[in-house]
Amino acid sequence: MSQSQFSRRTFLKGAGAMSFAMPFASRLLPNAYADGGALANPMIERTARPLNYETPLDVFTTRITPLERFYIRNHFDVPMLDATTWRLRIEGLVDKPLELGLADLEKLKHVTVEAVLQCAGNGRGLFVPRVAGVQWQRGAVGNARWSGPRLKDVLALAKPKAQAAHLELQGADRSVIEATPKFIRGIPFGKGMHEDTIVALRMNDVALPQAHGFPARLVVPGWVGDDWMKWLSRIAVLADEPKGFFYETAYRFPVTPGAPGAAVSADQMKVMQLLVVKSQIATPAPRSVVAPGRVTVKGVAFAGQQRVAKVDISVDSGTTWAAAKLVDTGGKYGFTMFEHVVDATPGKLRIVSRATDAGGGVQPVTPVWNPAGYLYNAIDGVDVEVRT
């Protein structure tokens, strides 16, 4: 990967009035990926414990994100589960509470769903003013094939009662400190019964990696990653919404997003569910040097549970846009791949992409600031230097 050390600050001075450059971006140090060349599977390390690793952008030139490069997000240490003793307990408003082992799940009909998994906080590190939390930039997202039984078939074994309205989800991961809230999430019963919601035992056709929830995780296509419970160990069928910090306080989004930095009262926050439309340029790499002439821009777009209708590219700060070619799609939940050729002349070049979903949703110019830095999807791009 070629690198350059030109000043983003100088370059950004030339940006038009409708600038997509975020103010802090000019403060990035050069050579973002300078030391990754010798690594077989370079990942961006956020925290080594717990495991929080971000996918470098050059990975997003393929529709399926390889396991070796798939982002990893954890609240706690990875529980090392034994597949022979692991059990999934189903309890609550069911006629037949039960515990299932891996063999029980293997017996059920399996389906495969291709879907984007994105951390709610992907892009948190791009918000201004800054917010606390893992400072993900652009790579806490990936697209995989997930296989396993449908959750509705698993739930049917326990015979949910008529009052079932919510599912409380819990994994086997725990803090080393007893007082830390357990990671407990919830989804509406209806989403749990959706035919595309599955208990995944496989990821990209092999057993789930331990960092991704071995031996079983929930896959909730189109919804944010915090609902995709890893090391799935307990599902409680409830009439009411679950309790606890990670459901009642965390992973909530303002009902009406306000001014950046403004506090939002708890009663004005709602549970986050759907992903929002977003695109990401994979190549050329940020701060790379490209030769003058035809430069092929490639990347991915996704839109929760809607198809990506179009991706537009601009090289003049959003004054004009050209439609990129949608070359491949993983369906309504997966990555849609786009390509576009721009004519690059010597100098600095900023290339931005903007996706629009089938429902008319479009990436905003201004990030939708929120107190925890979730669902960043502002129009974004890469800065490159064009020279021979």
Place this chain on the structure above:
Amino acid sequence: MKSSLVMMLALAACGSKDKPPGNQPGSGSATARPAPGPTPEMLVTGPLPEGPEAGIAHAKCQLCHTEQYLVEQRLSPDAWKKTLAKMKKFGAPITDDEEARLATWLASLYTPELPIREAKLVERPALALPPSNPTL
């Protein structure tokens, strides 16, 4: 970690030729000034600067997570205060005094004005691949 800290301190001490190298307690020199604090570059790339509060962080915060969690934040004093309060509520075994000291110290270092941490590339963790004998 230790050696890089030593190197950082050595670099800091060498940062300015007209200053004595380091802050020798009781040296009695009229011209002695406190050792220069960590430069922004050191804060962005390095571990926590040395100090009593770093000792608290290493002993208490690292029970659950690496100090990387701390050094990549860029928060206002108020946000640091809230973060420490949240951590204490989550069970971080820190006294009220330690909570306040950490909040003040971290707010003095990792400010919204500090450049963001550079992406550090490493080889993927072993657990990114399936277990060798998954029994599937």
